[in-house]
Amino acid sequence: MSTNGVRDAAEARAARRRHLQQRQTVIFGGLIAVMLVIALTAGAMWVGILPTPVNIPINSPEPTEATAAPGPCPPEGQTYINFAEITATVLNGTTTSGLAGTTSAELQARGIIIAAQANAESSYAGVARIVAGPTGLGQAYSVALLFPESTIVLDERADATVDVILGAQFEMLLPAEEVLLDPAVVIPAPQGCEPLPTATG
Template sequence: MTTDPAEAERRRAARRRHLQQRQTLVFGILITAMLAVALVAAAVWSNVIPSPFARPFSSPEPTEAATANAPCPPADALPAPFNEITANVFNATDQTGLAARTASGLAQFGVVISQEANYGGSFEGVANVVSGPRGLQAAYTVVELLPGATVTLDGRDDATIDVVLGGAFSEIPAPEAAPVDPEVPLTPPPGCTPVEVPEDTGAEQEAPVAEEATER
């Protein structure tokens, strides 16, 4: 049986077109899928959509148990006079000038600013006020100006406090809008740990010396 060369060529051309169409369809599907994956990955990376691998228990919500290690303010202590508080202000964010602005805001209340500087780390909360046992009254007084701030105890022996500003911090309120009532005792956080404040015996030790100098 003799095949018409023209017919054979038409059949070969039809097969080539069919193969090309199938290849175009397959490559089109692959390219579309790759673009979709890239778009989803970009959205997850930029936090537009949540990651499917995020574990909700990795960042638990604060609870009362979380404050169990927080030190308590002195029992029934009233807010400390602002002009008797000495504070260091540290910026733990990438906001330029935050420590200086906050130090200026605290100074309007009378707080004595010892230094202001960038912090060697980051903090995501409102603020962390660090003090030794002698500075807890001052720390909790300043926290009254920083709703949501925490207090952390360290081993320093004086009453100076460190105010570490975090990413959730906004600003110090104006003195006329201050929420601090000097007649209302400081409120301890739930589950806090009582701290024994060392007695300041300096005045007692200096008194006999003063009397002796008078007698001489």
């Protein structure tokens, strides 16, 4: 083979190598660019800049329905109770860490005695659920003044303590200057409330 033939063959091989390298550069460059776009998009979704296409909670409990049946009526002639005479347990029914602690401190500042604070056994979707026994409904209705749109639930406890279960819609206590607590005022029965069962002897 002539010198020119050898040179041409070498140049052809070199051209093929350059073409192959260019193709590889384009392919790998494209893959890297796609991966960067995916990573940036995922990061934006993670921090909340972009909405996620599918919003499925993982390992989170089902929230309790915010709407509930009318609660128990206050006992006839029951007046409001001073906050300093009320003992409450505060339970966090949300995924917001530390909510029971901060709310307990605010309730203490209003005069309420805090027996304990913890996480609730299940989540709650409303503002707050206030649980009391028959002898603690005056306390429950008094505490409810601090939580507009809260729900009062009756249980069978014998004492007058109350449980305050904070829900997903809770934002803050009603400002102190807006709380109309007067121990001389009879608690009005909400429309649709259920009267307490009368004891039969």
